[in-house]
Amino acid sequence: MGTLHGASNSGHNTNLTTAHITAIHSSIDALIDNPSATDKEKAAIRTSLTEVSKAIDGGSHDVCQVNAFAQWQESIIQSLKEEREQCRAQVIKMTRFNEQLKRVVAFLQDDQATAEQITKLPQADEFGDAVWQAQVTAWQSVSQTLQKRSASQDYKATQQLSVQTTKAVADAWGVVIAAHAAKDKQKYTAAQNDLAEAYDGLDGIAIETAKMMAELAKELEREYKVAF
Amino acid sequence: MCMMCSVAYATAGVGLLMTSGPLLALNNDTAGNTSQKTLSAQVASLPQAPGALSNIKAPRLTEPKWLKDQNAAEAAAKAVQQANRRVVTYDVTTKGVITANLAEFKAQANASLNDSRGWSRLGVTFQEVSSGGNFTLVLSEASQMTSFSSGCGIDYSCRAGRYVIINQDRWLGATPSWNNAGGSLRDYRHMVVNHETGHWLGHGHASCSAAGQPAQVMQQQSIDLQGCAFNPWPTASELWSSQLGIGR
Numbered sequence: 001m002g003t004l005h006g007a008s009n010s011g012h013n014t015n016l017t018t019a020h021i022t023a024i025h026s027s028i029d030a031l032i033d034n035p036s037a038t039d040k041e042k043a044a045i046r047t048s049l050t051e052v053s054k055a056i057d058g059g060s061h062d063v064c065q066v067n068a069f070a071q072w073q074e075s076i077i078q079s080l081k082e083e084r085e086q087c088r089a090q091v092i093k094m095t096r097f098n099e100q101l102k103r104v105v106a107f108l109q110d111d112q113a114t115a116e117q118i119t120k121l122p123q124a125d126e127f128g129d130a131v132w133q134a135q136v137t138a139w140q141s142v143s144q145t146l147q148k149r150s151a152s153q154d155y156k157a158t159q160q161l162s163v164q165t166t167k168a169v170a171d172a173w174g175v176v177i178a179a180h181a182a183k184d185k186q187k188y189t190a191a192q193n194d195l196a197e198a199y200d201g202l203d204g205i206a207i208e209t210a211k212m213m214a215e216l217a218k219e220l221e222r223e224y225k226v227a228f
Numbered sequence: 229m230c231m232m233c234s235v236a237y238a239t240a241g242v243g244l245l246m247t248s249g250p251l252l253a254l255n256n257d258t259a260g261n262t263s264q265k266t267l268s269a270q271v272a273s274l275p276q277a278p279g280a281l282s283n284i285k286a287p288r289l290t291e292p293k294w295l296k297d298q299n300a301a302e303a304a305a306k307a308v309q310q311a312n313r314r315v316v317t318y319d320v321t322t323k324g325v326i327t328a329n330l331a332e333f334k335a336q337a338n339a340s341l342n343d344s345r346g347w348s349r350l351g352v353t354f355q356e357v358s359s360g361g362n363f364t365l366v367l368s369e370a371s372q373m374t375s376f377s378s379g380c381g382i383d384y385s386c387r388a389g390r391y392v393i394i395n396q397d398r399w400l401g402a403t404p405s406w407n408n409a410g411g412s413l414r415d416y417r418h419m420v421v422n423h424e425t426g427h428w429l430g431h432g433h434a435s436c437s438a439a440g441q442p443a444q445v446m447q448q449q450s451i452d453l454q455g456c457a458f459n460p461w462p463t464a465s466e467l468w469s470s471q472l473g474i475g476r
Contacts, residue, residue, distance in 0.1 A: 009334060034269050042274050049271070107273055115276035118284065128290040162277075176289065183294045199286035206278035214272045221268035 025228045027052055050105050051199075056098040090227075097227040100220045106152035107216055111209055113149060114162050117142045118202075132177050139170035154216060158208045165201045172198035313353045314472065317361035318392075324369025328396055333367050336414075337394075340421040345461040347393040347425060350474050363428050365421075384450055385420050387427035394420055403450045411458045418460035419449055426462065430470030 009127040031048050035041050073080055121138050122131075143166040172195040179187035254270035320334050334356065335424075340346060341354035348354070366376075373380045376393055385395045401407075402416035422445045434444040436454035443449050443456035446465050468475030 028267065032265050032267050034270070036270060039276070039279075042276070045270065046274055104271055106351050111275040111277050115280040116278070119280045121284070123284065126288040126289055126290055129292055180292055183292075183298075185295060185298055186290075188295065191417075195289075196286040199284065202281045202284055206281045209275050209277045210272070213275050214268075217268035217271035219264060220271060224267050 008190065024052060024055060027055075028224065029228070032222075046105075046108050049101060049108070053098055053101045053105055056094055058099070093223075093227040097223040100216070100223045103152065103154055104178070104216050104220050107154050107213065110149075110151045110155035111213070113157070114146060114209075117145055118166075129177075129180055132173055132180070136170050136173045136177065139166050139173065143167040143170060154212060158205065158212060161208050162205050165198075165205055166202055169195075169198045261399070264443075265272065310353070313351055315353050315355050316363075317355050317357045318363045318365050319357050319359050319361040320365045320367075322367045323375065323393075324372035324396075326367055326369065326396060328364050328367060328400055333394075333399065336417055337365055337421050339461075340418045341425060343418070343461070346418070347424055347429065347462060347469075348464070349467055350429075350469055350471075350472065352472065352474075363390045363425075365391055365425075366391055367396055367399065368393050370395050370397040390428070392416070392421075392424045392428050394424065396409045398450065405452060406450065406458060409453060409458055414457070415460045419445060419458070422460060422462060423449070428471060430468075430472075431466065 025047070031045055031052070034045055034048075036045055122134070122140060127135065143163050144168060146159060147163045149159070172191070176188070176191040176195055179191040316334065320337070321331075322330065338356055342348050368376075370382045371383075373382050373393065373395055374387060376386060376391055377388035380388060380393065383395070383397075385398055386393045398420055399417060400409065402413055406416050406419075414417060426446050431446045433448055434446040436443055436456035439455035441456050442459035442463060443453060444466055445459065445461060446466060447454070447456065449456075449458055470476065
């Protein structure tokens with residue numbers, strides 16, 4: 001077994017250790033233990049996830065292929081054949097883990113895009129009527145931008161919710177403006193209440209995001225345990 | 229671990245080690261170590277939108293000038309209306325052994341009299357005074373009811389001359405017919421104060437106008453609702469007072 005396994009021209013390159021696979025495993029372990037309280041720390045972890053995915057992608061997918069001579073060897077040495085089957089099985093596990101990881105990365109990218117759109121909206125504790133129309137425009141713009149963005153499959157439900165909710169806020173501002181123009185106290189009071197309710201709807205986006213993310217994270221962990 | 233698979237990830241692994249230096253530097257001692265955190269928990273905490281959205285609240289709207297002006301006008305009109313309201317005064321006393329909370333009695337009676345659904349719709353404000361009021365509101369032990377007039381009984385409340393007398397037993401427990409109809413004690417208290425004060429205002433007893441209709445407050449709801457729904461407040465048709473010279 002020593003000669004065959006030591007020979008670099010045998011078609012079975014088994015001189016390398018498992019250190020490189022361990023490196024990926026270590027990266028993920030490190031990622032788990034990283035602090036994630038601040039936005040900066042979370043951003044670092046998001047970047048790390050992307051790097052891990054790329055690293056797995058960068059591996060050769062033909063690793064388990066051997067030349068004709070090696071195949072002949074396998075026909076007479078059972079352990080070599082078993083080794084290649086194990087190799088294939090490991091590649092499958094790593095691939096499945098990476099597919100799940102890509103879903104997570106894509107979802108986080110979509111989430112980041114939504115957060116960026118929303119955080120650029122003008123904020124203040126109080127708005128005078130001179131800027132109410134600008135609020136309509138700003139929220140409509142965000143809604144349209146979110147609508148046009150091509151999102152991952154897992155994010156589509158959250159995307160739709162985000163589009164509807166931001167449009168609802170824009171519409172609520174419009175009703176406030178109309179009641180103000182009409183100088184109708186009853187309608188104006190109702191419009192104020194409806195505006196507050198529309199803003200409360202933003203909580204729904206946070207809830208949907210958290211729910212989807214938890215499901216994806218759970219699946220990722222499942223594939224991680226299988227792969228490693 | 230499959231040794232052949234190391235070939236597949238050799239380049240990737242080296243690349244990762246070289247480019248992920250800062251990442252691994254954060255915690256180099258993690259390979260194979262168990263951690264209290266899990267991958268799923270760590271990943272689940274990463275989305276930005278929830279945090280970003282939690283900072284966004286509906287803003288206050290600066291009150292427009294037209295609304296300020298309208299509110300000021302309404303307040304002024306209300307103040308004028310209040311100033312022009314007729315004031316009816318009453319003093320409060322008790323008779324016999326009183327176990328009910330007198331402070332509560334005074335407060336609730338005043339609230340009933342001045343409620344926007346009640347006799348205040350006559351354009352009247354009822355004001356409690358320490359003595360010498362237009363009428364006297366009495367909380368009386370049941371056994372003392374007959375001392376006010378032979379027309380008063382120990383079972384119910386009564387009005388005799390300037391005295392509007394509330395039977396303590398009724399104040400504390402309403403009546404079986406009221407309770408069986410699902411009426412609340414507070415509503416009963418509204419009703420009995422309004423009913424007896426209604427007598428002082430000049431009203432006699434009324435009957436149920438039609439089954440299912442709200443009873444007039446001058447109906448003897450303590451005794452029998454006669455098919456009407458219990459109602460603690462004077463109806464529109466009852467908004468007059470011969471005592472005060474209002475309406476009719």
